[in-house]
Amino acid sequence: MFGTIPAAIAGSLGTLPALLAFSAEPLAHLRALDIAIIAIYFGMVIWIGVYLKGQSNTSEEFFMAGREMTAWIAGLSFVSANLGSLELMGWAGSAYQYGILATHWYWIGAIPAMVFLGLVMMPFYYVCKTHSVPGYLDLRYGRAASSVAAISFAIEMILMSGVNMFAMAVVMKVVLGWDISFSIIVSSVAVALYVGLGGLRSAIFNEVLQFVLIWGGALLVPILGMIQAGGVTGLKKQIMHNMQTMTGSGVSGDSYFHMWRDLGHFSANPMGVHWTGIVFGLGFVISFGYWTTDFLVVQRVLAAHNLRAARLAPIIASFFKMATPFIVILPGLLGLVLLQNADGSRRQLVGEDVVASCSMTGDGAVADVAGCKVAMAKTSLTPDAQQKVLAGGPDAELHSYNQALPLMMVRYLGPGLLGLGITALIAGFMSGMAGNVSAFSTVWTYDIYKALINKRGSDSHYVLVGRLSIMIGVAVSIGAAYLVMHAHGIMDYVQALFSIFIAPLLAAILFGMFWTRATKLAGFIGLLTGIIFSASLFMWVKLVPSALANVALSPDAKPMAENVFRALWAFIFSAVVIVVTSLLTKARPIAELDGLVYGATKLPKEDPVPWYKSEYTWALLVIVLFAGLNILFW
Amino acid sequence: MHGSKIPIWFFIGVLLLIYGGMTFCYGIYEWQTGSYPPLVQLTQLHAPVWWGGVLGLLGLFYVVKFRPGRAGK
Numbered sequence: 001m002f003g004t005i006p007a008a009i010a011g012s013l014g015t016l017p018a019l020l021a022f023s024a025e026p027l028a029h030l031r032a033l034d035i036a037i038i039a040i041y042f043g044m045v046i047w048i049g050v051y052l053k054g055q056s057n058t059s060e061e062f063f064m065a066g067r068e069m070t071a072w073i074a075g076l077s078f079v080s081a082n083l084g085s086l087e088l089m090g091w092a093g094s095a096y097q098y099g100i101l102a103t104h105w106y107w108i109g110a111i112p113a114m115v116f117l118g119l120v121m122m123p124f125y126y127v128c129k130t131h132s133v134p135g136y137l138d139l140r141y142g143r144a145a146s147s148v149a150a151i152s153f154a155i156e157m158i159l160m161s162g163v164n165m166f167a168m169a170v171v172m173k174v175v176l177g178w179d180i181s182f183s184i185i186v187s188s189v190a191v192a193l194y195v196g197l198g199g200l201r202s203a204i205f206n207e208v209l210q211f212v213l214i215w216g217g218a219l220l221v222p223i224l225g226m227i228q229a230g231g232v233t234g235l236k237k238q239i240m241h242n243m244q245t246m247t248g249s250g251v252s253g254d255s256y257f258h259m260w261r262d263l264g265h266f267s268a269n270p271m272g273v274h275w276t277g278i279v280f281g282l283g284f285v286i287s288f289g290y291w292t293t294d295f296l297v298v299q300r301v302l303a304a305h306n307l308r309a310a311r312l313a314p315i316i317a318s319f320f321k322m323a324t325p326f327i328v329i330l331p332g333l334l335g336l337v338l339l340q341n342a343d344g345s346r347r348q349l350v351g352e353d354v355v356a357s358c359s360m361t362g363d364g365a366v367a368d369v370a371g372c373k374v375a376m377a378k379t380s381l382t383p384d385a386q387q388k389v390l391a392g393g394p395d396a397e398l399h400s401y402n403q404a405l406p407l408m409m410v411r412y413l414g415p416g417l418l419g420l421g422i423t424a425l426i427a428g429f430m431s432g433m434a435g436n437v438s439a440f441s442t443v444w445t446y447d448i449y450k451a452l453i454n455k456r457g458s459d460s461h462y463v464l465v466g467r468l469s470i471m472i473g474v475a476v477s478i479g480a481a482y483l484v485m486h487a488h489g490i491m492d493y494v495q496a497l498f499s500i501f502i503a504p505l506l507a508a509i510l511f512g513m514f515w516t517r518a519t520k521l522a523g524f525i526g527l528l529t530g531i532i533f534s535a536s537l538f539m540w541v542k543l544v545p546s547a548l549a550n551v552a553l554s555p556d557a558k559p560m561a562e563n564v565f566r567a568l569w570a571f572i573f574s575a576v577v578i579v580v581t582s583l584l585t586k587a588r589p590i591a592e593l594d595g596l597v598y599g600a601t602k603l604p605k606e607d608p609v610p611w612y613k614s615e616y617t618w619a620l621l622v623i624v625l626f627a628g629l630n631i632l633f634w
Numbered sequence: 635m636h637g638s639k640i641p642i643w644f645f646i647g648v649l650l651l652i653y654g655g656m657t658f659c660y661g662i663y664e665w666q667t668g669s670y671p672p673l674v675q676l677t678q679l680h681a682p683v684w685w686g687g688v689l690g691l692l693g694l695f696y697v698v699k700f701r702p703g704r705a706g707k
Contacts, residue, residue: 414682416686
């Protein structure tokens with residue numbers, strides 16, 4: 001799963017298939033010790049699945065992990081399901097391109113929404129005892145709205161899983177030289193085994209394990225990088241120096257260190273975004289849409305053993321989310337100054353399309369010299385660097401932004417440590433995929449199969465359906481992966497699904513949860529027309545690229561701005577439709593909304609706890625830290 | 635973790651202990667023989683030794699604290 005803003009990095013990852021044309025040597029060669037580390041990891045995750053099979057016999061155990069998770073386990077699983085390896089590499093690459101601005105996707109793009117989920121929304125999800133987000137829509141708006149959400153979510157999950165599977169296999173081919181089919185089959189079979197055997201409990205257990213491995217494998221890179229760069233002062237100084245020779249876009253190198261200062265105009269920052277898009281589009285619509293309504297992550301919190309644990313889980317997760325830039329953004333920034341070619345010159349990374357255009361033949365010469373020249377002319381590569389690429393030979397090949405993190409790993413991690421780093425990438429991929437298939441299985445079984453196909457099955461029948469849906473879901477994902485391999489253009493469309501669905505869903509959930517007047521018909525129509533509106537905006541820009549200026553309200557806007565503004569317009573559209581339709585239709589009696597809507601629900605009283613165990617204390621701390629960090633990097 | 639005999643933290647401890655031990659031992663071998671990988675930077679800091687040690691100790695702590703017979707105490 002791409003994480004917070006899938007479509008935001010779609011622009012860079014969408015061209016990953018082009019790397020299949022890449023014929024250079026892999027970046028790294030694993031030794032026996034590294035391979036042993038990776039093999040032990042696979043053995044451990046399957047052992048966990050086999051061990052937990054005996055504890056996943058009922059539907060409550062299989063789909064909801066028995067609702068037995070502590071706040072820590074639910075919280076770490078919540079943040080780990082989002083921490084996919086493509087997200088790690090994609091955002092490290094974005095930090096290389098855009099500087100510290102990429103951190104917005106970790107801070108304002110996550111923290112306020114996570115705190116809001118814990119303190120405000122979780123009681124409603126938890127008290128109504130829903131098994132899924134479409135399940136909540138069923139209780140609040142009825143079967144029609146729920147079915148729209150369930151079917152769109154199921155399709156999105158399975159296709160996203162396939163696309164991510166393929167993208168990860170491409171990365172493994174480029175970094176390690178692994179065969180595409182080998183990576184796809186081995187990783188997907190492992191995920192199918194451990195989730196199919198142990199259900200959500202196994203997925204959650206493994207996500208916590210994967211979270212620790214991701215940090216254990218990736219943390220050393222920024223530590224060693226900062227030592228070599230001479231600390232924060234040295235890093236800043238070198239980036240400023242490099243930017244003077246690199247950008248040529250009118251954006252100052254200083255902009256790479258400011259999160260807010262240069263967001264007053266689209267052209268004043270390297271990302272080409274405006275603060276209104278970051279605050280309202282990213283910070284509100286996309287972030288709240290993902291963290292509070294995407295069942296992939298919400299399912300983890302619903303598995304908590306009581307309401308307090310369910311409220312604490314996202315707040316615990318928010319601390320780790322806030323720390324993630326240390327292993328993602330910082331390596332990207334360090335890559336700007338530390339990555340070198342074998343001759344000691346600075347290695348400049350470029351987009352995947354440029355790498356593909358300059359792919360080399362087996363004897364080290366550029367295959368399409370004219371195409372390569374045209375592609376490089378659009379980059380900030382110096383004339384010397386361009387000449388070197390065209391001359392061909394060893395160490396002449398280009399590398400893409402998304403390879404910033406693997407390149408940094410190869411730079412600092414020798415045998416053993418490299419195995420840990422690669423295991424971290426594989427673990428990130430598998431945690432994301434397990435999240436996709438476990439959420440798909442629950443929505444398919446409860447909200448589609450049970451709701452629309454077979455309402456009278458036994459409990460064991462639904463567990464069997466759940467297990468089978470995981471196997472079938474993984475098989476369809478593999479099919480989607482091969483489809484993308486042979487029809488690259490599909491990737492952009494699949495990655496856009498998230499951003500198309502999430503904004504209308506957020507509008508439906510927020511009005512449903514906080515406005516007693518919202519009616520069943522309004523929920524259904526608002527959701528459906530919002531999806532159509534959002535898809536239309538996407539297709540408009542896809543077919544007429546100049547329409548980006550209309551969607552993002554500026555001719556200086558870049559693709560990153562489109563995603564945040566499209567989400568904002570789709571949310572506003574859905575909200576207007578819901579409000580107008582609600583006022584024109586008859587509201588449900590208040591008594592029917594108990595447990596579903598703020599103002600109509602008497603929330604259960606929780607046992608008093610000391611202040612240091614209170615979710616409010618920790619929420620306050622995370623908000624203070626969030627504000628402090630934004631001011632520090634203003 | 636309720637309802638399971640082996641806590642997740644024990645699994646994590648086992649894995650970290652194994653990984654830490656393997657990395658630490660290789661780091662010591664590397665240090666003693668001086669056979670550093672040619673393209674890796676900052677080998678003089680002996681990262682496999684101290685990072686492997688940290689992971690191993692963390693793993694040992696989790697294995698002891700969350701060993702199955704002790705879970706729930």
